[in-house]
Amino acid sequence: MSGLAILIPIALGMGVFGLAMFFWAMRDGQFEDLDGAAHRILIDDEDDSERSAK
């Protein structure tokens, strides 16, 4: 019984944390361009330093 008292809140807490992360990711716009995200990984970003310097 005492094990449950610790484990259940932990399980629920992890669930709530996951849910909060999802809400954050959605507000952040991470689900707006799923196809683009898949392609972006292929872009070389060598010249990124030069772009941010501009």
Place this chain on the structure above:
Amino acid sequence: MNALATPLPDEAPALVDSRFTVPGMRCAGCIAKIERGLGEIDGVDAARVNFSAKRVAVRHDARVDDEALISALEHLGFEAQPVAANPLAEDDREAKRLFRALAVAGFGMMNIMLLSVSVWSGAGGVTRELFHLLSALIALPVVAYSGRPFFASAAMALRYRRTNMDVPISIGVLLATGMSFYEVLTGGEHAYFDGAVMLLFFLLAGRSLDAMMRNRTRAGIGALLSRMGKSAAIVQEDGSTQRIAAENLFPGMTMIVAAGEALAADGTVVSGKGALDNAMLTGESTPEAVAPGDTVHAGAIALEGPLTVEITATQGDTALAEIARLMDEAGQSRSRYVRIADRASRLYAPAVHTLAVLAFIGWMIAGAGWHQSLVIAIAVLIITCPCAMGLAVPAAQVVASGALIKKGLLVKDGTALERLAEVDIALFDKTGTLTLGEPRPDTSHLDGRAKSVALALAQSSSHPLSRGLSASLRTEGVKPAAISDISEIKGEGIVATWDNSSVALRRNEIGGPGMSTTLHVGGLAYPILFSDGLRPDAKEAIDTLARMGVCSQVISGDRPGAVAKVVEELDLEGFAGVGPEEKLERLETLRSEGHFPLMVGDGLNDGPALAAAHASIAPGTASDISQQAADAVFIGERLAPVATAVSVARDTMRIVRQNFTFAIGYNVLAVPLALAGMVTPLIAAIAMSLSSLVVVANSLRLARSAK
């Protein structure tokens, strides 16, 4: 879209956001090319591509205008059009609400399921009561939050004394939750929170898929009227001119139209000679020469000027406004189309209610207590839950539209696929639909040197012929020559210096079917002829349609001669010189004969017909309004997506029918068990999930259908 690549520094000058659709992007290379290319322009702070929506959001200095950005994109090799701030914002919010509700339901479902499994596997006494209490604590807020979309819709339906699919769902969920809560408070043996929350989860999954589907391109008819000029320079009695807003114009006034200005009213040219870009109205991109006595329409853009025009119609009386009105009316006939899911639920919802009530009454008569009778009635409501039904249509449509996007066709809403599957006759507009709508040059007689000079000259001008020339040379892989001192002389052509000699692209004459220009390189003159050619696979696409039992006709506003050529080449029946109203009439006739016509067109004059046809498709180069009126938009030079759309739509409807058959079959098997009181919560949960999974798996087969 709101997350831009680089944060903007505080001290930056006033920055504005512009958005463009760039239908041509296809790969990671395009994303990098656009983002970097635009980023290098002076005054552009950041550019961010949204690949799924084929859009690019540019944050830039107010000094850089849309035109400059579009031409920059063209230099990078992409066709672009500006779009309004964010026409999807409204729909987006709706979809986001559903996704949030889905996430919350998923969270609740997983946790309650864990607790329920422990109870089913034999937890008893205090532990069971504790678990039930915990389930209640999770379920109550989750049901309250995730159930809102259904409760709201059910309440709305009941207020108008109607019933829809959401009514049995809401009753089932609320009754199950209420009953379970009562059980928890009285220390009872069973709680059905798991069933209630799981039901919500699967239904929300269906709704979210549906919302994703609807989230495709949408704007407003208002966009049409915004294309009209906002004001006009009116000649006063004393001879001076004064700018007057469009709403204060009256027939009889005389306006002076400068080059580059959009006309604010319809009128007759009094004096001056020039050319108008009527692309918005007719889809024909070749400039139309006008002389005194000619009629001009609001929305056209003067390419050369000035023109003196006597106003004959303003505001709501213009040809443009008339087309908007026709489109609005025509669109209404289509909005009466009843979605297949709604048709099913119309029969389904009352049947389920009756069954649940009968179960309750039956068990009461049979002598079971009100408690057990109610539990069985709830079991009937839940097991007949239209989970599989709710997923049957959206799952199939989302998979199909995903497959079609890969083939270059964007389907705007779910009913479009249902309607496309039924078409049996196709009407094609000519210019811009069967043909490319863009003058393309014959460059076979040019040598490599001349080609590279021609490209360099053509790409520095925005004239339609230059654009056609540079597009065609670029696809050939020609590299532009390094020319300098470029100057464009209106009505003359482009002159520049290359390799210490003068080169030029001179205009011969505008108008007529034989458009041409002359390229001068080092004393040599190369005439270049342009023509508006058929799409490369037009014949093939029309044959494919014919094989599916869809016969095609050409219906065009163009001259009989031009239409006859195309009709002959494609071996079709054709009608020439057909205006917007006549196109509508023609569609009405076909409908009254029992046909389901498919309209394919691009010009604004096709707008009403696109809105009225049973289903309609517009090319990506069509005016915004036509794209808005059409059910689907295809991108690129090939016509094949039109045929693919019809065949995929038919496959989709086949899968949807299979899904419905399965969902009904499942209910026929499960309902008697529920009525007999033999369904335990565990079995109900497993059966429900399995039926939904089968429907989704069946729909996934569509991914291959657009091969």
